Amino acid sequence: MSFMKDLQKVLRQNIREYGMFIALFVIWVVFAILTDGIFISSRNISNLLNQTGYIAVLGIGMTLIIVIRHIDLSVGFLAGFLGAVAAIAMAFWEWPVYVVIPAVLLIGLLLGLIPGFLVAQMGIPAFVATLAGFLIYRGAILVVTEETGTIIISNDTFNAIGNGFIKDIPVSFLPELHKVTLILGIAAIVLYIIGELNGRRTKQAYNFDVLPMNIFILKIAFTSLLIGGMTWVLAGYNGLSWTVVVVFIVVGIYNFVSTRTVLGRHIYAVGGNPEAAELSGVNVKKITYFVFGQMGMLAALSGMLFASRLQSATTTAGTLFELDAIAAAFVGGVSAAGGVGKVTGALIGALVMASLTSGMNLMGIGISYQYMVRGAVLAAAVIFDVATRNR
Amino acid sequence: MSNTPILEMRNITKEFPGVKALDEVSFRVQEGEIHCLVGENGAGKSTLMKVLSGVYPYGTYSGDILFGGELQQFDGIRDSEKTGIGIIYQELALVPEMTVYENIFMGHEITKGLAVDWNETIRQADNMLKKVKLDINTAVRVKELGVGKQQLVEIAKTLSKNVRLLILDEPTSALNEDDVDNLFDLLRDLKTQGVTCIMITHKLKEIMEIADSVTVLRDGKTICTLDAHKGEVTENALIKHMVGREIDNIYPKREHKRSDEIIFEIENWTAYDPAVERTILKNNNLNVKKGEIVGLSGLMGSGRTELALSIFGNPEGYHVEGNLRVYGKKQRFNHPQEAINAGVAYVSEDRKRNGLILIQDVKQNVTLANLREIAKRGVVDDNAEIKIANEFKSSLNIKTPSIEQKVVNLSGGNQQKVSLAKWLFVKPNILILDEPTRGIDVGAKYEIYTIMNQLVEQGMSIIMISSELPEILGMSDRVYIVSSGEITGELPIEEATQEKIMHLATRN
């Protein structure tokens, strides 16, 4: 049967790209079975996504850092510290939330430029420069929370980012479901299909290889089904949460910038071969500054997402976030050799890791085994990645 | 010379996705001969040698390999080494930060118990260096040696594995004439010691000089094997078999136009390199007129590349003094981008390290230096990119299954064309070409020369750095000669001869 043959061939050729999706899918199915469906209940999925948010945004930034062959160990405690700064600004200085959020993002950006400077200008290895940051921000969290301990955040708007859901239209039609979520989901599917069709047409116009028609339809059906399924599940609970909206916006912007713009091309060129990029007129220093700067800003976002979720800033906020982010990036297919890796991969990677935690929690597996399983999955993901490279 | 083949490869076929690199290739090498393997870029020479040495293990190709009369099924490079086949790749594979003796025995260290026996290592390394007639201290770091000496160290490393068949993939492409002579003496010497040698090269002169026999590949097929001792190896025969047609004059004719408009000029150009704590360029004066090809001749390591880099935005961070004028306007470029904006482009000699992003595809490499041209408000227009890449693919005749092929998968010569395409897309007024035809086959050379002629015809000016005197003499309108960081002479093409240039090139 030629269809099966085509399918096999396409899967083999694109195994790297589809691998993560398949892995995520398998993990969900397995947990759904092992937990008698609780795992894929609306409530759990909704929770899972909210928990993924603050790691996902870090993982996205980290992907770009790793793409340009660096690493950032400071982002976990930087996130924790900036979460505390946001809490203090609201609780003690009584700044309005609409000032606090952009201000903290800006501070994150500026703090991110410091390792950018050390790496780009001084030539200090990123590992060392950001390890210093790791220690400094850890101390900084303790300093700002020294007198008060945990700082409670009572601003409802701020707390909604981590706990709230988008509003629904007040009609009595389909009372069980969140209508706005459904509409957005359908819109997403339509946009996705239009995008795929357009892409295919352009490729054909240039006589490039495209997927065989039946496989193409299968791919569209599969993806649409996934988006549809997710929409349905979320609509059955409280609908789309603000965290998910924020993550989607971040992924959307980053995906666009990294794949479509001159800036994105320059980032990947620097990662692929810094010397050649420099000689091609790409300013490697500027790119390094930019990438570390954006990482700082996403750390700020992550810190606020986390503080908002807990409705407070704690002394331990941000612990191990950087490692989770790095794990998410690597599970998502970024290569330590530089120049390769997609930001959407980091999102999937973060989802994989969070799903493991969530699923094992539901099954009542102890935390010690959870760490081991996650470690094994990380190793497996990277092994898979290396083994399928250069196909 | 005996008549037993030491090596016989039968009906070798090797496919990559979208490319049949080798198509039923047969290849025979007699014991104790120097056998040259030639052919156009992408003909499959390197691939054939990689099949032979086990880089592409048994099972990933079809056909038989007989070595020493026995059927071989190598599972990796270690297998082939054990059998007595040693290969030296197009790119040198030494660790620059390590000493010569460490490099020579890397991967097969001499041990006493669990520890490495350094004394014995050094003693044997000394012996190996004597064998390759290299008179240096084995304790120096490889990065302190010139390319020619590194090449010899590489050979010593391979010989230390007791090889009977030595494969050299374009060993001379980065060597001075003296170094080449040295290398050839060594190869002849090894021949008397019974070592058989396969050498890949694009330089016809070298083939005439050293080959006992020659096998020509074209488009992944064996075209013929010629015997030098029967007088079958002539330049014309080689070109005809390689390219499939005859080329009368490798350097296409062009009228030497005389324009007096100086569009580029440096004065008292001096550079100090803090990394090596040395003045690398001294008081150089040079100018380029509109529509002219200026040859920059000199030995390797004479500072021509440094001169180019110091002009082109100084990415190495030299301390530069002197004046630079473009169209009469005084300028100082602090970054390659500024040089590009002023209409200056530089095509690097080291395409893998400085020229290309190997993991990216052809079209991304072609547009990298001028993405803004195909971008609107910072967003790249994919369609425009595809169109441009396809145009260059056909105009430069880049052999690739598609412009979406990763550059790492192209043959050396086609990589060079991609590198050239990248800079032509910048549409510079002044194009600096650093060894533009290194590793390029005769046919493609001719194409590149033709393109250069068209470019100057259209008013572009070219500075061509080249170590090949015939190329300098064949292509330039005017020649500057560089020796130890100084321009020691300037000759109009009518007055330039090999002797005069060599004289000036060795003056310091």
Ligand SMILES: Nc1ncnc2c1ncn2[C@@H]1O[C@H](COP(=O)(O)OP(=O)(O)OP(=O)(O)O)[C@@H](O)[C@H]1O
């Ligand atoms: N790993 C690979 N994947 C895909 N195609 C490849 C790969 N390696 C080589 N090729 C293709 O196989 C063909 C033969 O390449 P090869 O490197 O053997 O050429 P060559 O004769 O050594 O050329 P050159 O003189 O330029 O070095 C080329 O078309 C090349 O693009």
Ligand SMILES: [Mg+2]
């Ligand atoms: Mg080759």
